[in-house]
Amino acid sequence: MDSESLAAAGLLAAMSRAAASLAALRHPFVRSEPFCYFFPPAGVRAGTAFMLPDGREVRFTVSVAASDGAFHVEGAAWAEGEALLDLPACATSGIHDGIAVLDDYAAELVSSAARLIDQLLDELV
Numbered sequence: 001m002d003s004e005s006l007a008a009a010g011l012l013a014a015m016s017r018a019a020a021s022l023a024a025l026r027h028p029f030v031r032s033e034p035f036c037y038f039f040p041p042a043g044v045r046a047g048t049a050f051m052l053p054d055g056r057e058v059r060f061t062v063s064v065a066a067s068d069g070a071f072h073v074e075g076a077a078w079a080e081g082e083a084l085l086d087l088p089a090c091a092t093s094g095i096h097d098g099i100a101v102l103d104d105y106a107a108e109l110v111s112s113a114a115r116l117i118d119q120l121l122d123e124l125v
Helices: 003-023 095-124
Strands: 031-039 043-051 057-067 070-079 082-092
Touching (some): 003 057, 003 095, 070 095
16 A cells, blocks of 8 residues: 555544544533534544533534645534634644644543533533
């Protein structure tokens, strides 16, 4: 297998790990639904959406896209347009650096999810 194929396989594996860890997010008092979709020209976004009892949607997402000779990685938690956790957009020229950032961003979102949802639920009572 050539180096470009290995890099593509590594990126696919990293995005699968990120999607699986975000899909596994649960909260005992809030419904959740995982999602994953492609966006043009060469990007993919994965995450989980939670529906709070007051009807607000909370999304935890990571994305990676290839454009302009770089890999662009983003991660965020949003509640109805309000950023709860906005990780800095990162552009890397190397695939291995992009994979490392993607893994870090997914881990940061997973570790923060319960705390952020609990804070939003506390505001309701």
